[in-house]
Amino acid sequence: MPEEQIDYMTAKIPMGRCGTLDEAASMITFILSPENSFTTGFCFDLSGGRATY
Numbered sequence: 001m002p003e004e005q006i007d008y009m010t011a012k013i014p015m016g017r018c019g020t021l022d023e024a025a026s027m028i029t030f031i032l033s034p035e036n037s038f039t040t041g042f043c044f045d046l047s048g049g050r051a052t053y
Contacts, residue, residue, distance in 0.1 A: 006018075012050050013047070013048040013049065013050045014048060014049035014050065015048035015049055016048075017048070018048070019046060019047075019048055023046075024046060027044060027046065031044070
């Protein structure tokens, strides 16, 4: 992807950066873990706040 496109997309993310693979993996690990056994379903926004625009 061109650097200009990455800069354009990143500028729209309130956190000011893209998420990392480790951050996504940590969230998935929590979702699948026994620590999350009471949750029956949810939507998790992994957009750094961009989805709220």
